[in-house]
Amino acid sequence: MLILGIALSLPVVQTSIAKYVMTSINDDFGTDISIDEVAISPFGGVKFKNVLIRDHHQDTLIYSNRIKTSILEGKKLLDGDLIFSELHLDGVLFNLKTYKKEKLTNLDVFINAFGQDTTTTDKHFLLTAKEAKITKGHFILTDENRGVPKDVDFTKLNIQLTDFKLYGPDVTTSILKM
Secondary structure, three states, X not given: OHHHHHHHOOHHHHHHHHHHHHHHHHHHHOOEEEEEEEEEOOOOEEEXXXXXXXXXXXXXXXXXXXXXXXXXXXXXXXXXXXXXXXXXXXXXXXXXXEOOOOOOOHHHHHHHHHOOOOOOOOOOOEEEEEEEEEEEEEEEEEEOOOOOOEEEEEEEEEEEEEEEEEEOOEEEEEEEEO
């Protein structure tokens, strides 16, 4: 049992487990999420390196050099809800795009991959963070159905948020600094 505990505390083992879990999630939901490295502390802290989420056209939806957090409620995570106390993202790219002849954004398509049949339940994808900090961020908003497709292209974003909540299509937050 001690050897198992020591093995599970090694980042290489944690990364292997995370890659296995990501492969399972990708297979089950038709998503394309990859993580290069994971380190979990015994106190609930989690660090991810080089997190990449590709959209349904294999373009980058979200990328982050580093994500640092602690998970508040493990059971909620197993239910599909991502509930964080603090969330720090460094070197993040968020590429929100509506492709030609499509009505939904790539984020909507991604979230819908985790959704359930709304005729039987009102459950939506939930992501919350009491505090969030983004450094060296880049946000792009594009709609290829318009004459001028690129609406927004913010670079060098440094943002501090509180009470962030993404519930289905609804996003709420308080921006402290930007």
